[in-house]
Amino acid sequence: MAEHSTPEHWGIRPVLFHVGGFxxxxxxxxxxxGLAVGVAVYFYEAKKGKKLTEQGFFxxxxxxxxxxxxxxxxxxxxxxxxxxxxxxxxLLLSGRTIVGGLIGGAAGAALTKRALGLTERRGNFFAPxxxxxxxxxxxxxxxxxxxxxxxxxxxxxxxxxxNIPRHPAQLYESAFMLLMFVYLEKVKNRPNLAPGRLFxxxxxSYFTFRFFxxxxxxxxxxxxxxxxxxxxxxxxIIYLNRGLILNRARKQKAYA
Numbered sequence: 688m689a690e691h692s693t694p695e696h697w698g699i700r701p702v703l704f705h706v707g708g709f710x711x712x713x714x715x716x717x718x719x720x721g722l723a724v725g726v727a728v729y730f731y732e733a734k735k736g737k738k739l740t741e742q743g744f745f746x747x748x749x750x751x752x753x754x755x756x757x758x759x760x761x762x763x764x765x766x767x768x769x770x771x772x773x774x775x776x777x778l779l780l781s782g783r784t785i786v787g788g789l790i791g792g793a794a795g796a797a798l799t800k801r802a803l804g805l806t807e808r809r810g811n812f813f814a815p816x817x818x819x820x821x822x823x824x825x826x827x828x829x830x831x832x833x834x835x836x837x838x839x840x841x842x843x844x845x846x847x848x849x850n851i852p853r854h855p856a857q858l859y860e861s862a863f864m865l866l867m868f869v870y871l872e873k874v875k876n877r878p879n880l881a882p883g884r885l886f887x888x889x890x891x892s893y894f895t896f897r898f899f900x901x902x903x904x905x906x907x908x909x910x911x912x913x914x915x916x917x918x919x920x921x922x923x924i925i926y927l928n929r930g931l932i933l934n935r936a937r938k939q940k941a942y943a
Contacts, residue, residue, distance in 0.1 A: 697848035698832030717827030725820025732812040732875075742803055743812075749799025750792045750813065757791015758783035761919075785821060786897065786919050789890065792817075810886025811875060818868035818889060822861050829857035836903050854903045863896050891927050894920040 702710035729747060733739040761784045796813070800806070828834045832847045836854025844852025871885050898920040906914040913921075 698830060699845070699847065700830045701832065703830065713830030714827040714833070717830070718824045721820040721822070721824030721827075724823055725816040728819050729812055729816035732815060733809075736812060738809060738812060742805060743809065745803060746796050746799050746805075746809060750796035753795015753798070754788040754792030755783075757794065758785070758788035760791070761787025761915075784916070785824075786894075786916050789817070789893070790919070790923065793886075793890070808883030808886075810883035811880065814885035814889040815868055815871045815875065817886075818864045818871055821893075822864035822868060825857045825861035825864065829855060829861070833857075835905060837905055839903070853905075856900055856904045859900060860896070864893070867892060887927055890923060894923045894927075898924070 698713075700713055703713040703716050704711055730739065733743055733747075796810075825834075834857050835845075835847050836856035836859075838844075838851050839854045840852070841854070843855060845855045847853055867889060871889065874880075875885060898917050901914050901917045901920075904914075906916065909915045909918060
């Protein structure tokens, strides 16, 4: 990923502030703040929906563990050459991907539900929490200078350390997730809202957004001129639309 090939003096404010002579990294601060806010939003939504149960807590832990594991494994998989060559030892402690985190979190929740014998979908409580957490967490990427965008002549261009105005892709994503949070909060009480519908909307919206924003991010192409994140986004989009695709196929077969 982009953050492993950056100059020494890079980022807007990598060290956010100091406490007793100890520098607090901006990335860690905003990631932890986003996590805390996301957790608070989830428990608020679950309590309000009267789903704050022991089973719900286990699902939350499962999704959290799956998200952390998925975020790290995808990062290591993308940079496997650096890992094998021990060229970037910091990869073992730092570096995560939102794409891997979302996929891993969904998988963790699904596996936990299967272990508990549950079939009810509870994604409507997770969706606003995820949106809020990511909106805040991406600010850490901006201040750290990772996940930056390609050069641009637009007024929004930001110099991350090489004196080249670049797209602040991190802020674009943060703003998008903030808008998603506002949208989810607005529609969460609509009549006849299907269980898990908000989570599906969030995932579909984010991965569609992520597919297109990759065109202005600095990432290496993997296959067919697309990045790993774009290919992963396409896979998720297809998976989420599998029901619609199958239904259309059945209708076409019926009318054939």
